[in-house]
Amino acid sequence: TTHYLFIVVVAVNSTLLTINAGDYIFYTDWMWTSFVVFSVSQSTMLAVGAIYYMLFTGVPGTATYYATIMTIYTWVAKGAWFALGYPYDFIVVPVWIPSAMLLDLTYWATRRNKHAAIIIGGTLIGLSFPLFNMVNLLLVRDPLEVAFKYPRPTLPAYMTPIEPQVGKFYNSPVALGSGAGAVLTVPIAALGAKLNTW
Numbered sequence: 210t211t212h213y214l215f216i217v218v219v220a221v222n223s224t225l226l227t228i229n230a231g232d233y234i235f236y237t238d239w240m241w242t243s244f245v246v247f248s249v250s251q252s253t254m255l256a257v258g259a260i261y262y263m264l265f266t267g268v269p270g271t272a273t274y275y276a277t278i279m280t281i282y283t284w285v286a287k288g289a290w291f292a293l294g295y296p297y298d299f300i301v302v303p304v305w306i307p308s309a310m311l312l313d314l315t316y317w318a319t320r321r322n323k324h325a326a327i328i329i330g331g332t333l334i335g336l337s338f339p340l341f342n343m344v345n346l347l348l349v350r351d352p353l354e355v356a357f358k359y360p361r362p363t364l365p366a367y368m369t370p371i372e373p374q375v376g377k378f379y380n381s382p383v384a385l386g387s388g389a390g391a392v393l394t395v396p397i398a399a400l401g402a403k404l405n406t407w
Contacts, residue, residue: 335390
């Protein structure tokens, strides 16, 4: 019980880091134009946190539990912005749970082998997370309309949208995000697991 209470506390706090990783990519306008940065930072944060706490408890399912807490907390933040008068699509909640489920499945299928969880599970997170989130972003009605009609009061001047050109920055954001996420997630997750043994 103590382990899971600890996970709840840390997962809520780590969500603050996750949703702000890479500046403002959590919001609709910059999640599109910075999709590669979003994929790398979010998949890495998920892998590090989920693997750390899954190995901390040694229980398959902890990663999904961790991702669920992050999701609930983020929906609360989305509701807060909505209550302030911003549109429903102003914030897009990242899809963490399916990728975390793949990590849990890997840990369970390899009989709680932490190295397999790091290498195979981390790679699955890096490959699947951008795909799930691209589908999620495709459901947003018009991110550019949100970006121009509802500017954030805290948006820095250098991040103000200048011209409505989405998708021009990368030839294949899903491919780039998946590849970079998969490559970077494994060594960083391994470092997190190493810290867990100290």
